Structure formats: C-alpha cells, structure tokens
Amino acid sequence: MRPYAAFQYPKSVSPPAPAISPTLNASAEQFLFGVGSSQATASFSVNADGSCGGADTFSPGSWITPVGGAYGGSYWVKVDISSGSVTTGTTGSRLALTSGQTWTVTTTGTGVVRTKQAIGTIEIWDAASLGNLKASGTFNLTATVDNT
Numbered sequence: 001m002r003p004y005a006a007f008q009y010p011k012s013v014s015p016p017a018p019a020i021s022p023t024l025n026a027s028a029e030q031f032l033f034g035v036g037s038s039q040a041t042a043s044f045s046v047n048a049d050g051s052c053g054g055a056d057t058f059s060p061g062s063w064i065t066p067v068g069g070a071y072g073g074s075y076w077v078k079v080d081i082s083s084g085s086v087t088t089g090t091t092g093s094r095l096a097l098t099s100g101q102t103w104t105v106t107t108t109g110t111g112v113v114r115t116k117q118a119i120g121t122i123e124i125w126d127a128a129s130l131g132n133l134k135a136s137g138t139f140n141l142t143a144t145v146d147n148t
Helices: none
Strands: 023-033 041-045 057-059 075-084 103-107 113-126 132-146
Touching: 023 113, 075 103, 103 113
Parallel strands: 023 132
Antiparallel strands: 023 057, 041 103, 041 132, 075 113, 113 132
C-alpha cells in the first residue's frame, strides 16, 4: 500500500506593505496674459487615496504606493511657508488626511501685472506612531496675471 501525501494548503502571502515616497516636490505656475485675463490660480493637493494633484509638476505623482487605498486615516500632512503666503489651505499644523488637502495662491488684477507666490515644505507624518516624519519635500506655487 502506498502512503498518501497529505494535502498542504499554500501559506498565505501578504501583499506588500504600502510604501511612502520619502521625497515630495511640487511646482505649480499659472501665467495669464492678455485682455480678459484677470485672475490666475496655482495649486497642489495631497489626497487621502495617496495621490497628489493640482500642480503642474508633482514628483512623484503620489505620496504613497499603491495609490487608491484608504490610507488617509493613518497619516497627517503639514505645510509650512518659508516665503509668501497661500490664499487657501491651512499651514503650520498637522492635518488628518482623512480627506484631501489643497493649497492655492490666487492673484487678480485689471490693467496691471500681479504675481503671488508661496514657497515652503510639505511633510507626511505617521498618525499611528504619534508623529514619525515619513516624507518631506518642497513646493513653489506662483500665480501671475498680466493684462496690461
């Protein structure tokens, strides 16, 4: 009689843990020129699903991979301004990423050239560990309107 081989179920393999991008850099510029151009806005956003947007260039395009998960509740984002100011968006405080956060600069003008700029840092913090810095980078938002 042949011995039988016991069936063994494969060991479960966990999917890879999400990876946080250690460096984030954003740059957005809107330049409006000509009659009828009276407002320019430049912005960037950090979203709860791991994506980043709004900026002309955001390197990389996400703050965590894979994009699409419900990561926000585990992380905070903080933006600090080193030069200029933002028109909208909270700065200087850690914000829960349970929903996306957006920062903008807007300038308006008629018959003039106006520029508004904000330069600073972006940081992603781990909420579960009560504050380990996970990623950081810089941003430059510039909005210019010229309808002279």
